[in-house]
Amino acid sequence: MEDIQRGLRATAGPRLTQTPESYDSARDLNIPFSQWTKEQVCGWLEDYGLGQYISLSRQWVENGQTLLVATPQDFEKEMGMKNPLHRKKLQLALKAFTTKVVEKSAELDHIWVTRWLDDIGLPQYKDHFHEARVDGCMIQYLTVNDLLSLKVTSQLHHLSIKCAIHVLHANKFNPNCLRRRPGGEKQPSPSEVVQWSNHRVMEWLRAVDLAEYAPNLRGSGVHGGLVILEPRFSSETLALLLNIPPQKTLLRRHLATAFSALVGPQAAQEKREYGNATGHMPLTTTAKVKPKKLGFTHFSNLRKRRLDESVDYICPIDSAALAVNGVSCLSSPKHRGLSPHVERQAERKELLTTKGPTNDIKK
Template identity: 75%
Template sequence: MKNPLHRKKLQLATKTFSSKQPEKSAELDYIWVTRWLDDIGLPQYKDQFNEGRVDGKMLQYLTVNDLLFLKVTSQLHHLSIKCAIHVLHVNKFNPYCLKRRPGTESQFSPSEVVQWSNHRVMEWLRSVDLAEYAPNLRGSGVHGGLIILEPRFNSDSLAMLLNIPPQKTLLRRHLTTNFDSLVGAQAQQEKREYTEAAGYAPLSITAKVKPKKLGFSNLATHLRRRRQDESTDYVCPIEAGQAAVNGAEMRPYAALGGLSPILDREPDPCGEQVGLGDGRADPSP
């Protein structure tokens, strides 16, 4: 068995089989995961995930290196998957937690928006007279979880993904007004605080994630750290997902500390910054 994801699947299945209380994620098969990729706006990875037989249990324990093996190299797409897994954690891996179609409501709370699929976000764009730009979100990885939970994702990020030129100031202002109304006052404040923080770097839509290259000097330290706490490698730390559960009430900002690969980076002894667990953010497209 040469595929590392197949080996991981077997190990996790064995663990589930021997557990007296199987986790809900184990009920989601790999076919459901391919549909989930459609929902979060990343259908271009369906073949890789299907070949790796990535199921719900594997999503729960997905690592950065797993994503890189699946040829997911975009930093934005890593964030998209991370936020989407967080939403699954909060909803206890309910397979129907994402909303695909508009309802009758005219006002939206962050706890509702965070569950929007990529298609639902496109429907929202059509409702605010931006229908011609909505198709640009296909394959972007933009869904409600990313919009609400990633503090660096703002109206400028969305405008770039929609290919709205900077010179169309009135159109961008229109988008900003509706975006701020959508995410609510609390999210606006969170995003503003991150923007004004020292060392803030805007979210790049072209940045890539590469495996961290370890030198001989810090290889032993890294291996010890991995043995002590393997969870630090997870795309979405399990503790972060559990911390956000508050009965039936969704608290989008209860576990933001584990949601931003850039903001959660640890300083590297050589002066570089390590992001996304075992990955290193490369600002070049």
């Protein structure tokens, strides 16, 4: 286990996994997956991080078609695949083979994900994500219950992961989209801040004379995406995470001024409006997320429901979506500079709104 941990910490940059298009000539898309031999399938499982299931697979798998027609229940019974996230990983991979559509997120393997957790300030979950072999494609399709099974119960950490996934969507899953170190910018724009890593936020704290509190952000889940995109994340939330005592009013006022300058006037205004709204519930460090309950009718449809029909994704597949489970994922449709893609979608929504009410725009 120590060797594994050392390997995770030593990962200096993104490590790209093999996609269905990049396997060797014995296992490429010139040969349909359904025609792959038992050994080819087992070799692919090994490459894909699911080598622990090869022994039982050899006893069950005849060819690739065996996996293509199998249900999650078959994976559990025949391959001994008890971990539901391993089953999900396999389902997503098989879907890519059948549709011949390789998503950009599929290029990021489970080792890259552990590095990503470091970048967004949640290294304490690396063991759970690594054990579940969570890769980039799974990140894209994570649900509330998936995160709970990964021992992520904090509401703040759910929001952190949601906003981090949104940043990945907006940057087309570019593995190097997060900024880890200060650049030459004197006053960074929100479009730059949204891509800050947890370490970069700590560097900013040092730059605004709050160096003694910066280490308190380790393991907090605070990164630029959370700071900019989540309207409930305010300077008060940051002060709470930094453990700045309430009686230090001048210090908190200084933080509030620096925070407002960092997020920009438009995001700062929405955060104020959101905080003043009736029924507003401020973020805390202790709030927990409850599992999503499935109604009785859902159970009869579980075997039929396709992966892309889930409504419980942490962050929607469409990076332009403005809300997830009732919570804003963009700070504001009027906020500019988050990314070229998000900005165009926001302008389109605003343009359609000015022309009159429409039914095809999600609120």
